[in-house]
Amino acid sequence: MSTTEVSSKIEYSDSENRNALIAVKSHLIAGLLVFLLMMLAGLAMRAAQGTWLEIGADLFYQIMTVHGAGVVGAAMITSTGVQWYFLRQYVRLSNGVFWTNFFIFLTGVVLILGSIFVGKYGGAWTFLFPLPAISMGAWSAGAAAAFQLGLLIIGVGFLILYLDFGRAILARYGSLARALGLTQLFGKEPVNYKHPAAVVASTMVLIVNFMGIAAGAVVLVMGLVNLFYPEFKPDALLMKNLIYFFGHVVINATIYASVIAVYELLPRYTGRPWKTNKPFYAAWFAIVFMVMGVYPHHLLMDFPMPTWALITAQVLSFGSGLPVLVVTGYGALMIVYRSGITWSTSAKLLFLSMFGWAAGVIPAILDAMVTVNRTFHNTLWVPGHFHFYLLLGLLPMLIGFAYFLAGEGDRKERPKAVDSLGFYAYLIGAFMTSMVFLASGANSIPRRWAVHLPEWIGFAQAGTIAASLVVLGMLLFITRALISLPGANNPR
Amino acid sequence: MKTFLATFLVVIVGSLVLWVSTDEGRAFTAEEARRLEIRETPRSVPDWRLQNQDAETFRIQDWHGHFIVVDFIYTSCPDVCLILSGNLKTLQKDFSTEEKSDKLRFLSISFDPEKDTPQRLKEYLHHFSADLRYWMAARPINPSQKEAILDFFKVIVIPDEYGGYTHSAGYHIINPDGKLVAIFGIEQTDELHTYLNQVLEEKENVSKS
Amino acid sequence: MYPKAKQAWLLLAALVILALPPMQRFLEQSMVMHMLVQIPALAIIGWMIGKILPENWKNNIAPWNRWGITGIALAIIIMTYWMLPRVQDAAISEWPVELTKFITVPIMGMALGISWPQLNPIAQGVLKLEFWATFMRLGWLYLDLPDRLCANYLLSDQRVFGQLLLLAGSIWAVAWTLRITFGIKIINN
Numbered sequence: 001m002s003t004t005e006v007s008s009k010i011e012y013s014d015s016e017n018r019n020a021l022i023a024v025k026s027h028l029i030a031g032l033l034v035f036l037l038m039m040l041a042g043l044a045m046r047a048a049q050g051t052w053l054e055i056g057a058d059l060f061y062q063i064m065t066v067h068g069a070g071v072v073g074a075a076m077i078t079s080t081g082v083q084w085y086f087l088r089q090y091v092r093l094s095n096g097v098f099w100t101n102f103f104i105f106l107t108g109v110v111l112i113l114g115s116i117f118v119g120k121y122g123g124a125w126t127f128l129f130p131l132p133a134i135s136m137g138a139w140s141a142g143a144a145a146a147f148q149l150g151l152l153i154i155g156v157g158f159l160i161l162y163l164d165f166g167r168a169i170l171a172r173y174g175s176l177a178r179a180l181g182l183t184q185l186f187g188k189e190p191v192n193y194k195h196p197a198a199v200v201a202s203t204m205v206l207i208v209n210f211m212g213i214a215a216g217a218v219v220l221v222m223g224l225v226n227l228f229y230p231e232f233k234p235d236a237l238l239m240k241n242l243i244y245f246f247g248h249v250v251i252n253a254t255i256y257a258s259v260i261a262v263y264e265l266l267p268r269y270t271g272r273p274w275k276t277n278k279p280f281y282a283a284w285f286a287i288v289f290m291v292m293g294v295y296p297h298h299l300l301m302d303f304p305m306p307t308w309a310l311i312t313a314q315v316l317s318f319g320s321g322l323p324v325l326v327v328t329g330y331g332a333l334m335i336v337y338r339s340g341i342t343w344s345t346s347a348k349l350l351f352l353s354m355f356g357w358a359a360g361v362i363p364a365i366l367d368a369m370v371t372v373n374r375t376f377h378n379t380l381w382v383p384g385h386f387h388f389y390l391l392l393g394l395l396p397m398l399i400g401f402a403y404f405l406a407g408e409g410d411r412k413e414r415p416k417a418v419d420s421l422g423f424y425a426y427l428i429g430a431f432m433t434s435m436v437f438l439a440s441g442a443n444s445i446p447r448r449w450a451v452h453l454p455e456w457i458g459f460a461q462a463g464t465i466a467a468s469l470v471v472l473g474m475l476l477f478i479t480r481a482l483i484s485l486p487g488a489n490n491p492r
Numbered sequence: 493m494k495t496f497l498a499t500f501l502v503v504i505v506g507s508l509v510l511w512v513s514t515d516e517g518r519a520f521t522a523e524e525a526r527r528l529e530i531r532e533t534p535r536s537v538p539d540w541r542l543q544n545q546d547a548e549t550f551r552i553q554d555w556h557g558h559f560i561v562v563d564f565i566y567t568s569c570p571d572v573c574l575i576l577s578g579n580l581k582t583l584q585k586d587f588s589t590e591e592k593s594d595k596l597r598f599l600s601i602s603f604d605p606e607k608d609t610p611q612r613l614k615e616y617l618h619h620f621s622a623d624l625r626y627w628m629a630a631r632p633i634n635p636s637q638k639e640a641i642l643d644f645f646k647v648i649v650i651p652d653e654y655g656g657y658t659h660s661a662g663y664h665i666i667n668p669d670g671k672l673v674a675i676f677g678i679e680q681t682d683e684l685h686t687y688l689n690q691v692l693e694e695k696e697n698v699s700k701s
Numbered sequence: 702m703y704p705k706a707k708q709a710w711l712l713l714a715a716l717v718i719l720a721l722p723p724m725q726r727f728l729e730q731s732m733v734m735h736m737l738v739q740i741p742a743l744a745i746i747g748w749m750i751g752k753i754l755p756e757n758w759k760n761n762i763a764p765w766n767r768w769g770i771t772g773i774a775l776a777i778i779i780m781t782y783w784m785l786p787r788v789q790d791a792a793i794s795e796w797p798v799e800l801t802k803f804i805t806v807p808i809m810g811m812a813l814g815i816s817w818p819q820l821n822p823i824a825q826g827v828l829k830l831e832f833w834a835t836f837m838r839l840g841w842l843y844l845d846l847p848d849r850l851c852a853n854y855l856l857s858d859q860r861v862f863g864q865l866l867l868l869a870g871s872i873w874a875v876a877w878t879l880r881i882t883f884g885i886k887i888i889n890n
Contacts, residue, residue, distance in 0.1 A: 097823065156827065163826035166881070176882050207882075214874075217834040222841060231679075234845050495767040499774050506778030514785060522790035522852045648790070648852040658855050679848075 009089050019095050020088060021490050027081025027102060028402050032481060034074035035395065036474050041067040043467040049452045050460035058138055060450035061122030068125030069112055069147075072251050073154065075390065077105055078398045079254040080161065083205065085405075086198040086260050091168035097161055104157030111150030119143025124448070126247060127151075127220075129239040133227050141227045148227075152220045155213045162213075165206045169199065179203040180288075181281035193275040197263035200276065200284050205257045208291045212249035215242045237304055241296070248295035255357065255389065256287065258397040259328060262350050265404055266332055269347045270339035274331065283323035290320035297368040301377045310370055317368030325361065329354050344408050345419045349400030352427065356392025363388055363438055378448075380459075381441025384434050391430035391470065399477050406484040407491055418476055426473025432466035523660060526646040527675045530664075534671040538644065540637060542601070542630035545613035550630050552599075552670065559691060560597045560666040561684075564647050564659060565629075566604035567616045572661045572678065579663075579681050581620040584627060586685065587692070595692055598627040603649050603659065605631040605638060645672070668695065705753045712746050712753075719743065720803055729793055732854040732862045740783065740806055747810025754815075762815070772816025773828070779809040784839075786850035793853045833873055840866030 012020070041063050047053035048060055055063070084098055115121040121143040123131045132144035166176075173179040180203045183189040219242035222234050267274045296313035299305050332354050341347055363385045366372055376382070415423070440459040445452070452460050511517060519525040537552055544550040552560070563580060565573035580598050587596050600616070602608040608616075613629035620627075632638040642649060649659040663684050665674040676684040718724060719742060728739040766772050782788060783806065791798040817825070843863030849856050 159827055159830060160823055163823045166826075167822060170881075214830060214834065217830065218837045218841070221834070221838050225838075225842065231848065232842065232846055234841065494765045495771055498765040498771040502771055502774045502778065506774070506782075510778070510782060510785075513782065513788065519787065521786040521850050523848075525787045648794075650853060650855065652855055653857065658849070660852055 010092050012088075012092075016095060017490065020085075020098070023095060023098050023102065024081050024085045025405065025485050025488075027077055027084075028398070028405065029481065029485060030102075030106075031074045031078030031081065032398070032402065032474075032478055034070055035078070036471070036478050038067050038070040038074065039467065039471050039474055041070070043464065043471055046460055046463040046467050048450065050457055050464045051452075052461065052464060055450070057450040058120065058122060061124070061138075062116050062120060064448065065122050065124050065147075066113070066116045069116075069151075071390065072125060072247070073105070073109060073112075075251060075254040075394060076154075076158065077102070079257040079394070080158075082261050082398065082401050083198075083202055083257040084161075085401075086264050087165065087168075087202045090196045090199050091165075091172045093168050094164050097164040101157040101161040104160070105154055108150040108152075108154035108157065111146050111153065115139075115143045115146035115150065119146055121147045123147075126243055127223060128243060129223055129226065129234065129236055132223060133230060145224055145227050148220045148223050152217065155216050155220070158209065159213050162206050162210055165202060166210075169203055169206070173199070176203050176207065180285055181276065182285060185278055185281040185285065191278060193273075193277065195276045197274055197276055197280070198260045200281065201256055201260050201263070204284050204288050204291075205253045207288055208249050209253050211292060212246045212253070216246035216250075219243055219246060237302060240299065240302065244295045244298050245292070248298065249291055251386075252291045252294075255394045255397075256291070256324070258394055258401070259324070259353075259357075261397050261401040261404070262328065262332060262353065265346065265350055265400070266335050269344065270335050270341045272335050272339060274335060280327050280331075283327040286323045287320070290316050290323070294320045297364075297373070298377075298382075300368070300370050300373040314368050314370055318365055322361070325358055329358050343415075344403070345415045345423060346400045346403035346408050348415075348423060349396040349403065353393050353396035353400065356388065356394075356396060356430075360385070360388040360393050363434075375444070376441055378446055379441040380437045380445050380447045383447055384437030384439075384441050387430075387437055388434040391434060392427075395430075399481075402477070402481045402485065404491060405488060406481060407488040419480065422473045422476030422480070424473075425469050426477065429466050429469025429471075429473055433463060433470055436463040436466055522646075522648070523662075523677070526660075527662075527677070530672055530675050534667070534673040535644075536669075536671050537666055538640070539670075540641060541633065543610060543633055544628050544630040545610050545617055545624075547610040550628065552666070555597050555599075556670055557668045558595055558597045559668060559688065559695070560599055561688075562599045562601060562645070562664040562666060563662070564603055564642075564645070564649075565600050565616070566602055566657055567608045567612045568604070569656060570654075572659070576661055576663075576678055577616070577620050579678070579684075580627070581622065582681075583685065583688070584623055587688065588623075594626070595695060596626065596688065598622070600627070600629040601641065602629065602631040603638060603642060603647070604657070605633075605635075667691070708753050709750070712750050716743075716746055716803070716807065719746075725799070732851060732858040733865060735789070735854075736862060737865060740802075743803065743806040744810035744813070747807030747812075748814035749810075750807065751811035751814035754811075759815070766816060766819070768821060769816030769819035772812035773820060773824075776809045776812040776816070779805050779812075790852050829877075833870055833877075836866050836870035836873070840864070840870060 044053060044055065045060060045063055045067065048055040080101070084093065087093060119142060120139040121132070121135075122138060123135065123144060127144070127148055132148070133141065135144070169176065169179045177183060178189075179199050181195055181200050184191045184195065219239060222239065225232050226234065263274050294313060294316040296305065296309050297317045300310055300313065332351065336351065363381065367376055367381055367385050436459055440456070440463070441447075443456075443459070445456045445459060514520055515525065515528055519528045539551055539553045542550045542552075561580065561583070563573075563576045565577060567573075577600060580600070583596075584598065600613075602613065608631050610631075613631065617624060617627060617629050632641055645664055647660045647662075649657050652658045661678040663676045663678075663680075664672060665676070665687070667673045674687065676687070719728070719739065725739075728734045783802070788798065792802050793799070820828075840863045843850070843859050843866065845863075846859070849859055851859070
């Protein structure tokens with residue numbers, strides 16, 4: 001295989017391309033709509049904690065469950081849309097498999113929604129054993145089972161999609177090691193600056209998500225067995241480890257899938273290529289292991305956990321954000337610096353995502369320190385940590401991509417006032433939401449409480465205002481996307 | 493088309509087979525199956541002659557008109573049987589009012605007749621301070637009868653690695669008409685208690701009216 | 702033709718040897734032997750019989766088994782059936798069930814052998830992961846269940862079986878990972 005061949009793009013027929021574009025748009029629209037709904041759910045929860053809205057505790061926990069599951073699901077399906085859009089340009093992917101996953105996903109969503117709003121399941125999206133089985137009458141075993149079955153089905157759908165990724169990547173590159181650039185990193189092959197970043201990132205995502213889904217397939221079924229055979233009591237700590245491995249890997253991977261948009265789009269806006277090199281490969285190779293090993297930083301309060309696991313988690317947390325971030329952040333700065341880039345909304349959002357990702361590491365690292373964690377972990381600090389990542393890191397990538405796909409770059413138009421309003425409302429709202437969570441955490445306000453003590457209500461009200469700003473921004477983004485996405489041609 | 497037809501058939505027939513062979517998804521293990529089967533189709537207990545702790549011949553028919561709780565034991569048992577019969581002792585205490593205890597009988601059948609002589613059976617009962625009027629321990633008189641009894645109750649006994657036995661542990665309820673009507677697992681003592689309360693009361697009402 | 706016929710006789714002989722009562726008793730006295738030796742042996746015999754079936758038989762089956770889906774469905778149903786603890790117990794105490802086992806398990810192997818190569822690589826991947834997960838799930842279940850699932854086997858036997866399943870699953874996972882990461886083949890395509 002010569003180097004020129006490696007960098008050449010795959011040719012599809014026109015009808016295949018049209019169909020693929022529709023599929024990607026469906027993923028984006030469905031995902032962004034779910035995000036909007038979940039933000040409304042979040043807003044409702046904050047308002048309820050701030051005493052501005054009356055919600056019963058049972059409904060609060062149902063909303064909390066749907067908010068968690070919904071955001072993770074929306075993050076997965078939207079980031080997969082981004083990833084697939086770019087990956088198919090380098091390896092031959094099947095439209096049929098892409099659609100199959102989409103519809104399996106929707107089936108799972110229906111099951112999950114049914115379990116929550118019909119079956120009243122409110123045991124949080126992490127379905128931590130043995131909570132789903134001991135609802136004290138709030139929901140039935142059937143409702144908890146439907147929830148876990150929904151997740152299981154979604155897992156199977158993604159498994160099918162990743163197998164197609166794997167097949168296609170192997171067909172072109174022979175081994176995952178070569179697709180990751182390891183052969184270049186270790187000097188078996190000369191460094192090829194045109195080796196696509198999308199392939200490297202997709203290979204990493206494919207590996208970790210495959211492992212995550214495998215763990216999920218085991219732990220979800222064990223949970224189901226426990227629902228119907230209460231005599232079977234699996235080790236709760238092992239269950240928790242597997243659940244967090246599954247959940248943490250899957251949500252982490254979404255940001256690594258979406259960052260492909262940065263690699264692919266910033267070069268377009270600046271007119272400079274994104275060159276892959278040895279530090280880039282090394283960073284992505286390291287992240288394969290870090291994403292899988294870092295989840296115990298959510299288990300630091302589980303004192304029966306072996307000490308080595310906790311220390312490893314702390315060390316990995318310190319390191320995990322850094323490799324790709326440094327490579328990507330530095331790369332993004334270099335590519336933008338004095339390039340005469342047009343600051344379209346898409347470019348602004350993508351650049352914002354770099355900041356969100358970089359700054360999001362700080363609360364994460366603080367939280368991952370064992371000593372800090374002992375007082376912080378069940379506080380709102382942790383929602384602060386992941387809202388920072390998701391609102392300021394992940395979502396800007398996704399929305400930025402949506403703007404790109406809507407054809408903003410082709411028309412060379414300057415952002416309209418509406419876009420700017422949306423951008424700043426979202427930016428300020430998202431930043432405030434996260435900071436209020438972090439401040440609440442620093443003031444020892446617990447997470448997952450439906451009703452807040454009087455002295456905490458001020459925080460919740462500030463959070464409500466922040467969340468309404470996010471919703472406003474998102475609403476403007478979505479309206480724009482809904483208007484211009486469906487009819488847009490494939491960007492050149 | 494042929495393929496879809498064939499697959500469809502295989503899946504339908506297969507699911508039916510699985511459905512039927514788990515009693516509509518209710519019994520996955522042999523133990524669950526035996527409990528379910530007895531609940532749905534009670535069976536008359538044959539009138540075996542056993543030898544009891546006083547070396548007398550005992551026939552199940554002798555206790556006609558009473559509810560009998562049967563457990564299977566061997567006297568050198570270090571674990572399960574102790575719990576099984578221990579629970580019987582608690583039951584005997586709970587139902588010790590004159591009118592109830594007379595309607596309820598306990599029978600511990602040994603599946604190790606070679607070792608469990610009447611003397612050892614007696615010691616076994618003493619160990620649980622059994623009220624011997626209502627609680628009897630007995631052994632089969634020959635190997636073929638032992639097999640017949642175990643087969644009838646679908647009790648499976650296998651030798652363990654310490655020279656003892658591992659066996660199905662449960663309470664087998666024979667009703668006053670001499671029919672095996674229910675089986676409770678060792679973990680279902682609460683259910684057993686409720687059940688006995690209920691049937692004894694019903695019987696009382698029947699005899700009064 | 703000659704070597705095929707010879708192979709067929711060898712396979713039949715293997716089946717008969719497995720069916721001999723002393724052999725049966727020996728293989729069924731422990732859960733591990735029963736589940737990890739006898740049943741896989743029967744399945745492998747079936748798989749090999751499938752390979753040497755006359756061509757015209759295979760051609761007759763083919764239109765009913767495009768992409769191998771009928772055969773795989775059949776195999777999965779038979780597999781599920783023999784995973785029911787009560788059926789395993791019944792096979793030991795009732796001869797008609799035992800006979801069913803000696804017929805259906807080789808059929809399962811045969812169906813797998815004929816259909817697997819025709820199956821879509823992605824379906825193969827999903828099934829492989831599902832089989833692997835079943836190993837881990839059952840292994841875990843057997844280790845943690847407080848009670849025996851099979852009335853004919855000791856609890857300690859069940860525990861050993863669980864450990865072996867987990868061990869086999871782990872080895873499988875490592876082998877698979879190594880091959881995908883550094884090797885060429887992922888899902889036989």
